[in-house]
Amino acid sequence: MSDRITTPHISIPRLGLGTWKLSGAEGQASVESALALGYRALDTAERYENEAEVGAGLKASGLPRGDVFVTSKVWWEHLGPDQIRAACEASLSRLGTDYLDLYLVHWPRPNIDLARVMHDMARLREEGLVRAVGVANFPPGLLKRAIETGVPIAANQVEYHALLSQERLLEITRPQGIVLTAYSPLGQGRLIENARIAAIAARLGATAGQVALAWLLRQDGVAAIPKAARRETQRANLAALDLAAKLTETDIAELDALPKDQRFVNPGFAPDWSA
Template sequence: MNPIPNLKPDRSATHGVAIPRLGFGTFRMPGADAQPVVESALALGYRHIDTAAMYANEAAVGAAIAASAIARDQLFVTTKVWHDQLSPDLLRRAFDDSLDKLGLDHVDLYMIHWPSPDMNMAATLEAMIRLQEQGVTRSIGVCNFNLPMLRNAVEKIGAPIAAVQLEYHSFLSQAAVLAYLRSKGIPLTAYAPLAQGRASQDPTLAALGRKRGASAAQMAIAWLLDQDGVIVIPKAGRPESQSANLEAQALRLDDADRTAIAALPKDQRFVRPPFAPDWNAVSL
């Protein structure tokens, strides 16, 4: 199995934290059932594990990490705070609870899971920066921020954002956000990279994959990894699927692949909770 390359963003933006470009997502793997799944992923070679308080599986993820006996400095562990815990005092309690469940002395990346319309962004990010300064998280980041929110966090507040996590797949453009993040040396972590299973059924991706003995899902992952500054965190319950996702690293797209995938619809957003921000906003 090919090793998973690290993505080392601009040091001024991220303090030099190295993030493996292919990670393992654990959304919708609640409770103890997540432990054997994460153990399998770690045994296959995944070293970047993404969880969240809302996933209700941090204890299982921590147990899998402990069972793996992999050196802590070889792992990159991300967790997130839910949008109703963003005041500084609640955030600190939420963080301590996550760390306790994970059974770790630090995480590698702590993220705001979703923004809240009534949050004090500066106060929230300052609380996260304090966690970083205390060494209990190596870096901080945000998920599901729209472009005006990102500009505010990075330019006005000056938060050292290490990564931004967004829904990103073959059917949804993130061109504007990607251009902005690249200008700041900040990577985009693509969640739902298989469009919640839709990519694996797409005839265009399947046809492209057949040329090289690959699946549609592998082509979808390879398309994301083909882009500068993009990290991918597919989830997979079966070891066979976990292994196939890892093997997508070896695929190299050609111009014909890129042209065909670019022609797919790019306006399909599948993660649409009622508390999501306005994705079309141009200002705060």
């Protein structure tokens, strides 16, 4: 299994560092630690209010900019006419970089003018500010509408883990060459405490977190961006890449059999997930 997912639109590391709630000096140190360990993908957003720290960590790493895949996102309140470009330029300034590898619509706003928004995003790619564009938190119906705009969509970033099915989305993303990026891949820590996952982990000499991540990482077209502030956790998450190839059919069947209806990220402005 390759450590990267390559599609006609994008080549992205299968495992990246999520940075939500990683801010200040600790946030920068976490980014530096992850890059030193071998991470080559960083995920941030204007809403996280940590792009400056992520950029500082990237600069301090000494790695060439082209070696690290950087994703940021435009907030749903900044999708109006002329707002997307300004938001992108502000993100680039805070990150201290000339381009983003991937720029996403963070959440769809109610009554979104999808055709205009997607074409505004595409213009950023045409002008070289971003290498690829995509969306986040788009349910199946809305993702289909986004595809119908004709703008090449590289990724859809959504909550995805062993307790939440995204089969309806995967049926769309895989044929379209769209990467499904899993945020909260450990269910904000809940999967680590799951007894059935822990039992599989004990059998494999791994942790429950590693097993939950490995279940995702072994899937075609699925990337994951677990947040990890501590170096030990970052190292453990990296090891899940190797574990993914070692899961047996029995392990996978047990993980597949877990209930798949537990959503933990559902703010008031969220779209209708069933749409």
